[in-house]
Amino acid sequence: MSKYILNQNKQDSKSGENYELHNEETCHHLPDPENRLFVGYFDNCHDAKARAKERYPLMSSDIDGCYHCCNSCHNE
Numbered sequence: 001m002s003k004y005i006l007n008q009n010k011q012d013s014k015s016g017e018n019y020e021l022h023n024e025e026t027c028h029h030l031p032d033p034e035n036r037l038f039v040g041y042f043d044n045c046h047d048a049k050a051r052a053k054e055r056y057p058l059m060s061s062d063i064d065g066c067y068h069c070c071n072s073c074h075n076e
């Protein structure tokens, strides 16, 4: 299980601006601590992404996995 967090600041990406989901234990591109929103502990980024959308419904349509640490959940 790894701890997942969401960047509360929107980041630019090819598909527009997104709130990026990160694996806090493996990612080398984490936002500053004050910009991290706690998501939870999960075995994979798919579960973490689903939980992030439930937990932060106002941000849900713009949540995307980080290219570096959550590549299989990354939409571009």
Ligand SMILES: [Zn+2]
Pocket: 021, 022, 023, 027, 028, 029, 030, 066, 067, 068, 069, 070
């Ligand atoms: Zn990341």
